[in-house]
Amino acid sequence: MGDIHEGINFGFNIDAETGISKRALDIHNNFAYSAKYAIKNNARLFIVLGDMFDRTHVSPTFRELIRRDVIEPLEKEGIEVWILAGNHDQPHGEKKGTSIDDFRGYKNVKVFRKPSVEEVEIEGKRLGFIIVPYLHPEQIARLVREREGTEIGREQMFLLGQKLLRQWISNRYDELSSDYKIMLGHYYLEGAKLRETSSPEVLPGEFSFTRDMIPQDLDLVVFGHVHLHQVIGVSPELVYTGAIERIDWGEREDKKGFVEITPLAKELWRFTEAPVRDMVKISLEIKAGEDATKKILDAIPDEVEEKMLRLEIGLDEGMRELISESRITEKLKGAFHYDVRWKELGTQKLGYMEFTMNPYQLLRTFLKTNYKEHPKYEQILKEGEGVLSEVLG
């Protein structure tokens, strides 16, 4: 599985004792669910494909939860655990530590922060793994610099980095004599489908994989990083496990789960779904003259119990006061969490897209909105700017 993002902060449903949001526990519970599944099915190996943590340093509480619900139960059953660094938990500096290093102390755990090769025997078959954890662009640049001996530009660094990694992978592939050769990684592959989210998992300018870096005769490639579970290409198949739970609202319709690899089965791999919390997004617009409260109440499903809901309500000017918010709140009672976002229609030019904290900008906008027709508009503006510059020094 990939992209667990343990330690992620949600600003709601926070447990006073642990300081952790119940939503973060949803994510953790799915991680624990996959460990239980591995135990129940006598797995030999349990692999985390990067971004087990949301940051390089997370609260000890999360680390303890993982020890208690994932690492130690797996250790007890003799199941080996591999943890790859992802872009979220791979530090930029090689000598810097990260929360995933915490688990090195367990005999059954291996942490991968650098490209590596491993071979294991499963069901009488030898499986060779080419493991490529996430490397930040500057780490790639360092590799290229060591190799080429010269300082190079970013664009060139990308191409040379890809060439270098392609060569390394190809050499490791040739050296392996396993029955199955599988590559594991945490990268964006050109053409992978992304969700529109407020916190995109793939950032512009990050080091990415190209198809030609993947040896054609590999049996399988399994990657983390992209949160949407998907399969790209056929020879070999590149499978994104997808995130273990819906990390962002953009993923609200995605199935979530993990991938099982079984060398003796008819199909080398299959996707297994994990439970997810329902996320319901309701968008509506209310025009002047409409019964706004009724329209909103009608749009809210009768069953909200344990669900997450987001209401985005566009309103004509002056409609907001006519709405009975208490009746809406009443209908949303029992939801796991909800938030309501109001937006006044017809004033889009001042909508949240143009949000600014610049006091001069705020003053100008305020005066333009409220005093544009005032005979002394220019004077008020000038005076206001004078006061501001005096106060702000």
Ligand SMILES: [Mn+2]
């Ligand atoms: Mn990632």
